[in-house]
Amino acid sequence: MVQAILFTLIVVAGTGGELCVSRAMKEVGGAISFHPRAIVRIILRALRVPWMWVGVGMMAVAFFSLLGALSRMNVSFVVPVTALSYIAGALGGLTFLGERVSPQRWLGVFFVAVGVLLVFLGNR
Amino acid sequence: MTPLKDSNLKTYLLIAIMVIAGPLGNVLLGKGMKQVGNELSLWPPSHLLHSGLAIFTCPTIWLGIASLLCFFVAYMLALSWADYSYVQPASSLAYGVVALLGYWMLGEKISPLRWAGIALISLGVFVVGRTNPRTAEHV
Secondary structure: OHHHHHHHHHHHHHHHHHHHHHHHHHHHOOOOOOOHHHHHHHHHHHOOOHHHHHHHHHHHHHHHHHHHHHHHOOHHHHHHHHHHHHHHHHHHHHHHOOOOOOHHHHHHHHHHHHHHHHHHHOOO | OOOHHHHHHHHHHHHHHHHHHHHHHHHHHHHHHHHHHHHOOOOOHHHHHHHHHHHHOOHHHHHHHHHHHHHHHHHHHHHOOOOHHHHHHHHOOHHHHHHHHHHHHOOOOOOHHHHHHHHHHHHHHHHHHOOOOOOOOOO
């Protein structure tokens, strides 16, 4: 039960957070230079986009859930299961960011889903 | 605008950083949480405080956080010019790396079925990774 709650929080809050950060970074614009000063300027600009803060908040929830999961389960089990976020990511990219998800990409997502299932079965 | 080829090269470079720093961070967090694990309790609040202190005074946890920060900065930069639904799956080659690191660094026992699952996840990642980086014109 605790396991299920932790994994749900890691996947839902983690993916939601990443979608918000992605949306914020699109508003900020492409990173053209790798110069440290340019990187700092991009980070400062990103912090002024509200979506960034929503995203960071959700990622913090996901992070503490991850710590909780890692305190009771193996890292080689926890991290592959969080690959469930592929499914959440494809759905979120489709609905929230207006990205087109090709049939080939859906096939990859399907493989990942079956892989996660096997990891779960391998833990019994 | 940068030419497409240049942009692809930068994306691959950032993904390489993500694939190494991300799993290393997770494995270090796992190691740290096992070190402080038996002191953890969320209730009452005094126990929560004690757990928080135990976690954030553990050097291994901080090493893990530093590694994940490297991952996060590379991730943010990549997301600024490539689609989320491209970067996220491509970066997730990390799921295979994390199992190897867990096996080597933490001595975790990994069943054949789990290896098979992880291999399938990697196959899925490969299939997803061979799609076009940019599909949305704007947000």
